[in-house]
Amino acid sequence: MAPSPRHRINAAIVGVGNCASSLVQGIAHYQNGGANEQIGLMHWDLGGYRPSDIQVVAAWDVDRRKVGRDVNEAIFAKPNCTATFCDHVPETGAKVRMGKILDGYGEHMEGYPDDRTFLLADAAEPEKDEVIQALVDSEADVLLNYLPVGSQKATEFYAECALEAGVALVNNMPVFIASDPEWARRFEEAGVPIIGDDIKAQLGATIVHRVLTDLFKKRGVKLERTYQLNTGGNTDFLNMANHARLASKKVSKTEAVQSVAQRRLDDENIHVGPSDYVAWQNDNKVCFLRMEGQLFGGVPMNLELRLSVEDSPNSAGVAIDMIRCAKLAKDRGIGGAILPAAAWFCKHPPVQMTDDEAYVAVEEFIRGELVKH
Numbered sequence: 001m002a003p004s005p006r007h008r009i010n011a012a013i014v015g016v017g018n019c020a021s022s023l024v025q026g027i028a029h030y031q032n033g034g035a036n037e038q039i040g041l042m043h044w045d046l047g048g049y050r051p052s053d054i055q056v057v058a059a060w061d062v063d064r065r066k067v068g069r070d071v072n073e074a075i076f077a078k079p080n081c082t083a084t085f086c087d088h089v090p091e092t093g094a095k096v097r098m099g100k101i102l103d104g105y106g107e108h109m110e111g112y113p114d115d116r117t118f119l120l121a122d123a124a125e126p127e128k129d130e131v132i133q134a135l136v137d138s139e140a141d142v143l144l145n146y147l148p149v150g151s152q153k154a155t156e157f158y159a160e161c162a163l164e165a166g167v168a169l170v171n172n173m174p175v176f177i178a179s180d181p182e183w184a185r186r187f188e189e190a191g192v193p194i195i196g197d198d199i200k201a202q203l204g205a206t207i208v209h210r211v212l213t214d215l216f217k218k219r220g221v222k223l224e225r226t227y228q229l230n231t232g233g234n235t236d237f238l239n240m241a242n243h244a245r246l247a248s249k250k251v252s253k254t255e256a257v258q259s260v261a262q263r264r265l266d267d268e269n270i271h272v273g274p275s276d277y278v279a280w281q282n283d284n285k286v287c288f289l290r291m292e293g294q295l296f297g298g299v300p301m302n303l304e305l306r307l308s309v310e311d312s313p314n315s316a317g318v319a320i321d322m323i324r325c326a327k328l329a330k331d332r333g334i335g336g337a338i339l340p341a342a343a344w345f346c347k348h349p350p351v352q353m354t355d356d357e358a359y360v361a362v363e364e365f366i367r368g369e370l371v372k373h
């Protein structure tokens, strides 16, 4: 007898950049699940869903090299520059649609070589009703927001579309929607799940900095000063070279560390940020971390760490679980912010927990043991 078909998760994507590329490559890469093929995942099976149960059914972008092409080709178009770890991504059947521009585009990028920056497509922008209709027609379960940092209006536009279409929202970037009480209330009232804000990479700067900050606290070491400097050469870093777009990102990254410290550090003693655009790094992100503190007897100590990662697969390793948690919430009829998932997967959740607490809570949520999320 033929096995019964597995349940699918229909994902829609806003912003077909490097992070989307790694995610879509990952869905193709994790098709079979032999022992070696499961490497790099937090969960092979998450609440009955496997990575390969996710399919991309709709996508929006504003770049002329992506609009009109199937997602499986658009993910390899410039200015994307992340590693190709799966070069046999099958056609998805979803063609990238022209998106709403608003502020979801970094104007300052003019002057950079074409292969490094956005090139606006010459196509009509959709109205809100058209995006909602496309979400409904494609039977999308989850909408992933991958817009550039600083896209306040564009993020609000797509959040509104998800809400009205009844599609769960995964907000990967630092515009505050899940952690904004008014937006969270609207998602809750509509019975639509939301997980956000600002994805915390699988083994990235934020989780390492947070875990070490928590360790200082637990081991009785007074943290006095810290910095986290990050450099990279993808469009995210180029976009963030425009400091006007950075405000919410700085808040998100700094709060992620402050929230686990024993006592809040004065502003002058903590510096956390995207620090510089280095073109030749492409999607390689390097984090330089320093923490200074006082041990037993007030004796000084310091710690220096350098972390080097390919940024977008590091993000996709988390997105692949956020999508499945959002779908689980939907299956269970839970709307509003999914707090354990937000705290474990995001830098700026509605409620911060330590990563140890968030890990336990999200596993309970996945097992269906948390009645109130």
Ligand SMILES: O=P(O)(O)OC[C@H]1O[C@@H](O)[C@H](O)[C@@H](O)[C@@H]1O
Binding pocket: 019, 172, 173, 174, 198, 199, 200, 201, 202, 203, 204, 205, 206, 207, 236, 311, 312, 314, 315
């Ligand atoms: O390494 P961190 O601090 O967790 O941040 C990672 C993520 O931060 C997001 O804001 C970026 O857009 C992602 O590309 C990135 O993966």
